[in-house]
Amino acid sequence: MTHLTSTEIAGRIEDLYGAPLTDLRAHAQDQPPGMLCALLGMHEHLAGAERSIAFHREHLTRLLHPERPIDRHEVSHLLDGARRLAEAVAVRDVQATSVTAVLRSLAPIPAPAPPPPPAAAPATAPPCATPSAAHSR
8 A cells, every 4th residue: 555655644634724834833833732733733744754765774674784693682683674664655545645645625715705896786776657547447
């Protein structure tokens, strides 16, 4: 299953709110908690999980270097690194799925429609003909 990256999520948040992420973070600090704060928090957790994946992947790559011997002591480090990598992947998957679902449910706020022009005064009906005073035959 492919997930959106934190960079793609950031772009969607910026598109939704019409401002750069740094400006949105500054704006959110002055506001009561709401959807923007939730999205920014989810983005931060996703970005953190991605950094953790990269770190643990690199750590395992160093431990598994072909010229490096693996002894009993190293096995516990390998298992711990693999567990931490799996946890980071799980966090990334959950965060990406959640924030993507929330973003799909939201739409950019459309620009306010211009007010309708004032209604023209209704045309007045022509005056009714007054009955003539002539007698009928």
